[in-house]
Amino acid sequence: MKPDPILVLFLNLVPGGGWGYLFLRQWAKAIIAIVIYVPVAIITWGPGAVLLSIITAIDAYLQAKQLDAGRTIGQFTFFKQSFIHHRGTESTE
Numbered sequence: 001m002k003p004d005p006i007l008v009l010f011l012n013l014v015p016g017g018g019w020g021y022l023f024l025r026q027w028a029k030a031i032i033a034i035v036i037y038v039p040v041a042i043i044t045w046g047p048g049a050v051l052l053s054i055i056t057a058i059d060a061y062l063q064a065k066q067l068d069a070g071r072t073i074g075q076f077t078f079f080k081q082s083f084i085h086h087r088g089t090e091s092t093e
Helices: 005-013 019-023 027-044 047-068
Strands: none
Touching: 005 019, 005 047, 019 027, 019 047, 027 047
8 A cells, every 4th residue: 555645744744743654664764753853842842843843744745755656765765865775775866
């Protein structure tokens, strides 16, 4: 089942900022986003958490669009770019 890009966008806008990543099975990104969300919310008194939610929502939307197009995504793919490459793999972009 391909994830709906709009659904994951809205899931990442929910306070906590990483729920859409769970739907995309990007477990590590989800945990990192959720763990970072609370201190950012406390330190910035809210605005930083809103910004983090918007950034993660856009990223999750783009990741879901990649999956919808039949492409694969990695655990640490951000804005369609993979930042952790494994040996023996080549980027097709």
